[in-house]
Amino acid sequence: MSIRLIAIGTSAGGVTAIQRLMALLPKDFRIPLVVVQHLPSNPGINLSLVFGSAMHFPVFEAVDKLAIEAGTVYFAPPGYHLLVEKDQTFSLSQDEPVHFSRPSIDVFFEAAANAYGTHLCGVLLTGANADGAEGLRLIAQQGGVTLVQDPLDAEVNAMPRAALALFQPHFVGSLTQIAHKLTELARGSDVC
Amino acid sequence: MSIDPIERHLFLEGIFLRFGHDFRLYAEASLNRRLNSLLTRFQTDSLLKLLQRILETPALFRDVLPFLTINTSEFFRDPTFFRALRENVVPVLKTYSKFTIWVAGCSTGEEVLSLAILLKEENLLKRAIIHATDINAQAIKRASEGIYELSTMQTYNRNYTSAGGTKNPSDYYTAEYGLARFDPALLENVVFSEHNLATDAAFVEAHLILCRNVLIYFNRDLQDRVFDLFTSSLAYKGFLGIGSKESMRFSPSATHYETIDQDLKIYALRSDSATVRNQINRGVQP
Numbered sequence: 001m002s003i004r005l006i007a008i009g010t011s012a013g014g015v016t017a018i019q020r021l022m023a024l025l026p027k028d029f030r031i032p033l034v035v036v037q038h039l040p041s042n043p044g045i046n047l048s049l050v051f052g053s054a055m056h057f058p059v060f061e062a063v064d065k066l067a068i069e070a071g072t073v074y075f076a077p078p079g080y081h082l083l084v085e086k087d088q089t090f091s092l093s094q095d096e097p098v099h100f101s102r103p104s105i106d107v108f109f110e111a112a113a114n115a116y117g118t119h120l121c122g123v124l125l126t127g128a129n130a131d132g133a134e135g136l137r138l139i140a141q142q143g144g145v146t147l148v149q150d151p152l153d154a155e156v157n158a159m160p161r162a163a164l165a166l167f168q169p170h171f172v173g174s175l176t177q178i179a180h181k182l183t184e185l186a187r188g189s190d191v192c
Numbered sequence: 193m194s195i196d197p198i199e200r201h202l203f204l205e206g207i208f209l210r211f212g213h214d215f216r217l218y219a220e221a222s223l224n225r226r227l228n229s230l231l232t233r234f235q236t237d238s239l240l241k242l243l244q245r246i247l248e249t250p251a252l253f254r255d256v257l258p259f260l261t262i263n264t265s266e267f268f269r270d271p272t273f274f275r276a277l278r279e280n281v282v283p284v285l286k287t288y289s290k291f292t293i294w295v296a297g298c299s300t301g302e303e304v305l306s307l308a309i310l311l312k313e314e315n316l317l318k319r320a321i322i323h324a325t326d327i328n329a330q331a332i333k334r335a336s337e338g339i340y341e342l343s344t345m346q347t348y349n350r351n352y353t354s355a356g357g358t359k360n361p362s363d364y365y366t367a368e369y370g371l372a373r374f375d376p377a378l379l380e381n382v383v384f385s386e387h388n389l390a391t392d393a394a395f396v397e398a399h400l401i402l403c404r405n406v407l408i409y410f411n412r413d414l415q416d417r418v419f420d421l422f423t424s425s426l427a428y429k430g431f432l433g434i435g436s437k438e439s440m441r442f443s444p445s446a447t448h449y450e451t452i453d454q455d456l457k458i459y460a461l462r463s464d465s466a467t468v469r470n471q472i473n474r475g476v477q478p
Contacts, residue, residue: 063437065412065415080408083219085219085221086220089412091219091221091222092437093409095225095264110225111222111224114194114224142194
C-alpha cells in the first residue's frame, strides 16, 4: 500500500505540534502533507508564511486549482474550506462552517478520502473540539491509514479524544511516534 | 456518504436538460458535499430517485437550486481589496464620463452595495451602470431589496472601516424591526438580472468586472470558459477582480491580462488584446 497524501488536522496547540512534527521528519520525506489548522478568527494569517522559514520543506498556502506536488507542505487558507479533487488539485469553498470552523478538518478529510482512498494517511493532533473525528473515520472506511495523537501527549486533548470515542484508529501515539510512523509509510513499509 | 458518480452524472444532466441550469462542470468535491446535504434534505439516498421526483414535480426545483448554488457573501469581504480598488481602479474610472461595472455572481447583494458605497464616496455612483447578475433568482430578489438582518451589520461596520471607508458606516442604512434597510439611492443605477456563467453569453461591455469567490466552485474547464467570457466582456484596458484565493495563472486567459495587484487578484486587460476579444466573440480559439 503506497501513501500519496498525508492529511493533518489540528486546532488549539497545533502550531507548536506541527513545528515539532515537521522537524522530526527526514529531509528527504517526499509524501505531500496538507495541514488543516483552525485559527482564532483572524482572517489575515497566512500559515505558510508563519511556518515557511521554520521548515526544511517548501511550504505553500493551498490556493484554488493548485496541483499537489511531492515533498511539499500545504496549509488551508483561513476563511475557506479546503478540498481536494481526484486529479490531485486543491479546490476551495465558502460553504457554511462545520463545527464552527472554516476551514473544517472533517470537510478536508472527507474530500481527501474520496479522492485518495487507500492512498491516504489521516493524522489528527491536539485540538479543542470534535472537528476531524468523523472525517478520520471516513478515511479509515475508505481504506486509508489513520493516526491519532495520544491524548496524554496532546496539549489539548479534546480533538484526539473525540476520534477515539468514535472508532479505533490504526495507531495512537506521541508526536515522535507519529513522525516515525510517517517515515515508515514514506519508505513503503506496512505500518499497520 | 459518498456520491455515486454515475447517479451524479445523470442527475446533473437531467437538471440541465429540464431546467437549463448547468452544474456539470462544477468542482466535484464541494458539489458532492452539497449533493449530500440535498439528499439529506429530501430524505433519500439516491440522486436518481430524487431526479425522478423533481421531474414529476418541477416546482420542487425551487427548493433544490439553493442547495446547488452557494450564497455566502459579506459586506466589504477582504476589506483590503476595496482599498486596492480605490487606489488602482477608481483613478481610471474617474477619467470616464460614464462607465459600466459587472458584478458576476452577486448572490444576495452584499458586494454590490459595498461597491456602490465606495463609488458614492468617490463621487462616481451617478456615472456608473452596475449590472449585478446571479444564477439564483431568489438571491437576486433579495439583493434588489437591499434589506439585511441587523445582526449581519457587525461585519459590515467592521469591514467598512478596514476597507478605507471615511464616513460613519451607519450613514448608509436605517435600522428598524431588527432589519437594516440600505438607502435605495445606492441601488438606483443597478440592473439586477439572472445570468448563468456556465451557459450564457456576454451581454455587456464593462470597465470593471468583479467575480469574487465564484470561480472556486467551477472546475478548470468552466473557469476557462468564464475567463473567456470576461475577456470578451471587458472594454479596452478593463479591470477584472477575482477572489484572493482564486487564480488565473492556471488558465490560458492569463496571457491577455496584466497583473495590477498580485495578492488581491486585480487584473487589467492588456491593451493589445482587442484582437483576442474579437476572436473569442467569433468563436475562434485564440
